[in-house]
Amino acid sequence: MSAIPTLDISRFITPTSQADRDAFVAELGAAYRQWGFAGIRNHGIAQSQIDAAYEVFKNFFALPDQTKLQYHVPGSGGARGYTAFGVETAKDSKHFDLKEFWHIGREIPRDSKYAEVMPPNLWPIEVPNFREHGYGLYQALDQLGSHVLAALALHIGLPEDYFVDKTDSGNSILRPIHYPPITSDDVPNVRAGAHEDINLITLLVGASAAGLEVKSHDGTWVPFTSDADTIVVNIGDMLQRLTNHVYPSTTHRVTNPPGEAARKPRYSVPFFLHPNPDFLIDVLPSTITADNPSRYPEPITAQGYLEERLREIKLK
Template structure:
C-alpha cells in the first residue's frame, strides 16, 4: 500500500460484507495505524455548523476566550490558550489554541472527580448544542469502528461497549492561527502519537497532516470532504500489544502564502472509562509477539502520566 486506504463503513452494517470489511480494516490498521472512513452517516450540515461556531469562538478577543480557561485541570475542559501544549520530547510549543468538550455525566458519578463539568461559552448560544451533538455522533461512530477492530482480534463485537460508555473522551476544536513570522522554529503540531484508544478527525479545513510510514517516510493524508480520518492511539496499541500500532503523525506548516491562512481541525479522542485496566489482551500475545507490558495500568493513570509529558499538567 503506497497510500493510506479509505474504507466504506456501510459494509460493516451489511451481513454479506461484514467479514470482508473486518479483514480489510484490520489489515489497514496493522499496516498504517490510520484509515479514512467514509459513508459514516454524520450529516455534513452538523460538521459545517460546528466548524462555523468553533471559528466564531476562536475569533473572539483574547480576554473573552480566557474566561473559559480553567487553571489546574490540565486543559481537561474549556479553553487552552496558544503556546502551552508541547509534543512529547519537542523543544518548541505547538502553534495552536484549542477548546475541550467532554462527556456530560451526573455530578454524583464515581468519575466526577476526574471528569470535570463542561465549560460552555455563553457568548455563543449555539456552541453547546452543536458541539455536543457532534461529540455524540463521533462517539457513536467510534463505537462501530471499535466493534470491527474487536472482531478482527477475536473479541466479541461488543467488547468495548461497557468499557467506553463512561469514557473520558474529548472533542477538541483546534485553531492554528496564520503564520506571519518567517523561519519560525515551531510547527503547528509536532510529531506525536495520540494517548487514547482511537481518534476520529472530522472535516480538517486544510492540508498539513502527515503520517510516518513503517519505511520512515512522511505520507501526506488530506481526506476528502466526506471522509473522517481515524487513527489508533497509544492505549489501544498497549492493550493489543502493538498489533494495532499508534502511528506517529504531525501537522506541518504549509508553504508560502498558505501559511498565512488559519487552519481549523476537530479531532475526537475516544477514551475508555477512567477505571478501565489496560492490560495486554491474551489474544494479542504470541511466541513472535510476547507481551511488551507486564504491568497493567488504569486508563486514568495512563492519561495523567501522558498529560504531564505534553505539559498540559
C-alpha cells in the first residue's frame, strides 16, 4: 500500500452483502495499521451542509479581533469559544501555529455529572445561523465517527457496539480553524506544527486544500490532499494507547504553501472525537501479545489524559 487509501463507508453502513461489509472492515483496519489515516467517502453528509457550516465559520473569523476576543474564556484551555492567533504551539515546537480557532462542544444537560468539565457552548450573536450550522455539523460528524469506531472495534475482535456507551457523552470538539494569509516568506512558523492528535479519532471535513502531510513509517512526509467529497479520518493518541499501538497515532502537519498561494487564507474543520470524561483508557487485553507486550501498565481517565496533553500544547 503505497498511498493513503480512500474507502467507501457505505459498504459498512448500508452493505450489499455481509462479505463486502467484512471486506471493508479488513481494508479499513489495514489502512489504519499502516498509516493511522484513511479517507472516507460516501459518508452521507451533504456537501450543502458542509458548505453552510464553512460559510458561518468564515463569517465569524472575518469579524474584528476585539469582537472575536469577547468570546475568549480565560483559563478554560480553549474548551469553548474563541482561541486567538499565536496561542497553540505543537508539543516540543519553538514556534506557535499560524492559526486562530473556535471550539464547539457537546450540548449536555447542565445537571450532568460531566457538567464541570464540559461547559456550555458559546454562540456568536454577530453571525446568523452559527449555532444551527455549527452544531448540525458536530452531530453529523459524531454519528459518522461512531460508524468508523464500530468498524475498528470489529477489526480487533471487539463487539461492534463496544464504543457506544463509552462515547455517548464524549467530550468531543468541533474546531473550525482559520489560517490567515502569510505575508512574509521567511516566517519560521508553519500553519500547524508536526503533532499527533489527543483523542480517539479525528474527522477532518473540507480538507481539499493542499497542506496536510502525514509522516510515514520510514520518516518521509506524504501529502494527503483529499477529494472534496472525502472526509479524512485519523487515529488519535487515546485510541493508540487503548489498542497498544495496533492503531498508530501518526504524526502530521499543515505546511505553508509556496509563493502566491501563501497569501490566501486556509480554513479547515476537524472534529476531535473523545470518549466520556470518566472512561478509563486501559490497554485492551486482545491487543497484548508476546510480540506486543503492554506499553501502558498504568490506566488513566480520558479527562486526566486530556488535561495532561493540553498543558503540553500551551492551551492550559
